[in-house]
Structures are given as C-alpha cells and as structure tokens.
Amino acid sequence: MNSLLLVLALLYAVLAVCVWRFWRRYAAEHYPLRTELMVLVPILLLHTSVVWLPVLHERTLAIGFGDALTVVAWLMVLLYWCGSFFYPLKGLQLLLYPCAALSMLLAAVWPGQHMGYSVHNLPFMLHISAALLAYGLFGITTLLAVLMLVLNRQLHRRKMSAMMVSLPPLLSIEKLMFQGLWAGFVLLTVAVVSGTFFAEAVFGQPAAFTHKTVFGVISWLIYAVILFKHHTQAWRGKKAAQWMLVAFACLMLAYIGSKFVLEIVLQRMV
Secondary structure (H helix, E strand, C coil): CHHHHHHHHHHHHHHHHHHHHHHHHHCCCCCCHHHHHHHHHHHHHHHHHHHHHHHHHHCEEECCHHHHHHHHHHHHHHHHHHHCCCCCCCCCHHHHHHHHHHHHHHHHHCCCCCCEEECCCHHHHHHHHHHHHHHHHHHHHHHHHHHHHHHHHHHHHCCCCHHHHCCCCHHHHHHHHHHHHHHHHHHHHHHHHHHHCCHHHHHCCCCCCCHHHHHHHHHHHHHHHHHHHHHHHCCCHHHHHHHHHHHHHHHHHHHHHHHHHHHHHCCCCC
C-alpha cells in the first residue's frame, strides 16, 4: 500500500508541476481543462482503489493518520473533478495538486495505526462519512479562501500578474466559497452532534471531554459565526477568508492533528 501512495504522490506532483508551468508560461491562453480532467481520471481511479479496495475486501474502514489523509485528499480531488463540470474552479488546481501530493507522501511515511471499524456499524459510518465529507468540502473552501486572499492582495497593490488575471473574478470565488461552506457546515453539524450527543451509539462509549472534542466544537462555532455574520452583516472578503483559515486549522487539529500526536508521536492506538 505504501508503494501505491508514493506512486500517487509522484503523479500528483507531476500534475502540479505541469499545471504551474502552463499557468506561468501561457496564463493568457485558454486553459485546457478537458485535457487536465482526462489526465486526472486514471490518477483518481488509482486513488479510489487505494481508498476503497481495503474496505471492500476486509469490510472494515481504517481511520488511522495515513488513512485519514488519503481519504480527505481523495474527496478533495473528487469534488474538484466533479465540480469542474458545473462551477468555475479554474486556479484551484494550483493549490489542490501540491496538497494532494504532500498528503500522499505523509500518508506513506507516517501511516499511523490502522485501527478498523466495521462498515456494518451504521451509526459510526454515518458519523465518519459526514466528518470526512465535511473535511473534503472545507479543504476545498479553504483553498478558495487562499485564492481570495492572494487576489485581494494583488488588487490592493494594483499589480496583477498574468497568472492572477487568468483566475475567475474575486466575487465568483467568494460565492463558491460560501456555497461550499454551507454544505460543509451541515455535514460538520451532523458529525459534531452524532459524535457528542450520540457517542455511545457511535463509538460504544460515552463522549469524553478531549482536545479532539474541544477543537471540533471550536471549529464548528467559528464556521457558524462566519455564516451568521455573512447572512446578517454581509460579512465577506478578506476578513471572512482569514477566519476560514482559522476554522480549518482548528478542524485539522481536532482530528488529523490529534491522530498525528497520538499515533505517530506517542505511538498509541486511538
């Protein structure tokens, strides 16, 4: 499995280099999105097999540190591939492919503890599915927030590079960010509620007051505040994008960050 993860890391890295070179040299030209999506298909199929074949074979879902990175990266790339047919996601691949390559490399180097849960445990599958989908969506919206901040900075400097000029308009990126935020927030709410108030049905034991719970609730509260202020006070732009980064950092600390500390640093099963 580690060898496949390294292959995926290499493929995403090559794709990232190709995309960056095109944007730097031919930013003013029409971007070959169809070609990119066709090239991405076999890579995404290989990534899908890495995620799902162990589940189908063993009838368990492993959620160790490396497993979590692999699944979240897969969801982000899959969401990008599907969304590219309906939304103007041009420019997102500049950040997505390097992130996917790094995630695969980290998953191969630090796989963590492969603790599996039965796929027949429906409460747990509902909880983990909602959590991982929320991670994927918030990962995409965070990359959109980074694009917003870069564009906003260049606009204020009144010095736009050819690469930045080729990106979708700032308002289009912002609209996509909030659409993804709403969907991710619903899924995160399901994950937080099921993991906190129905922990005994999900995990087989009462909810414990841990750093994972604390950071999970903090990230949910920050996302809730962003949406509330956006709806009531038209909160947008640089401030909203910056708080998106803070919220995602808390979300990363809640799950993947805690797994890294417990499984990799402390060598404990969680």
